[in-house]
Amino acid sequence: MKTRWILAAVAVLMFIGIGVVNAMMPAPNPDKLWRFITHESAYDTWGFWGDHEGLQSGAAPHGPYHKVYVNKRGLYSMTAPAQYGTLIVKENYGDEMGKDLKAVTVMYKVRGYNPEAGDWYWVKYSPKGVAETYGRPQGCINCHASLADNDYIMVHDFGVGK
Template sequence: MSRFITAVAAIGVLGLGACAQDERAEPQEGTPPPAQVQVASPDTTASALWAHVEQAGYRTTWPLWPGKAKLYKGTEPHGMLLTTYLNSVALDAVTNKAGRMPAGAVVVKENYMPDSTLAAITIMYKSPGYNPDFGNWFFVKRLASGTVEASGRVPGCQGCHASQAANDYLFTGSISQ
């Protein structure tokens, strides 16, 4: 929550500064471009991240990982059938073969049993400075019942995903050229 409050305060300060500028003034040579303001991201807690993806309506508004349909063949530990959704910044990184996911990227993987019953939802969220030894990824495993089984710097997640460090810790598909 503190990151959200800080982001809102920064936006307010930037907004006040913009009001004080003379709109007719020409930019001076050598003046850097105006600062880019990013959309607030969730805190690195399982509840904040879940609220973020639910509020975004990930199942209806986020695209699937390019080249993957719903209920594609998976493997343990995630399940025999998987559906993987990406927020817009993650999709841009995959589509453009950026090599690394940018800050704010969210990957939601629905994990299904062989009979297509939802077993769990796993989420990877790229948060700058959160977990530098593992690509700044925050991991969450939420059971179908809603119980959070694991979150944060989860040793099992980190250990497995470490084998994909060259692909920004992602298994689903290549994000490099």
């Protein structure tokens, strides 16, 4: 009987904890998201996926070089789909030194936002944080859909189909 009460208490605390963490995440809004990733949880303090660390070669439309930062939810996602609340921030560079920042692009996994495309919310910001494209951009969705089985993520392999 005592074990049941302990398990019930643990379950309630976990549920409350998940609710608190979700409440801290920003709404799918470009201004709120920019503030979150640059001030409240600075993305440049996050980690890299082990199979995509540091400055990497890239391709259009993101530019010839990029760095991809991932928050803890994304890093702790071991299989596709990524956990809700995952944030992936890509700094898009025009040079191999990582000094010519052209844009910052973001994928944000929001429960119920866009079920047809993995519940991802996309944003392309200028280097100064001005949202140029956001929401459900068909260009982003069409390109990333080629890896729908990998939860639309192109720079990290969850091992889908292996």
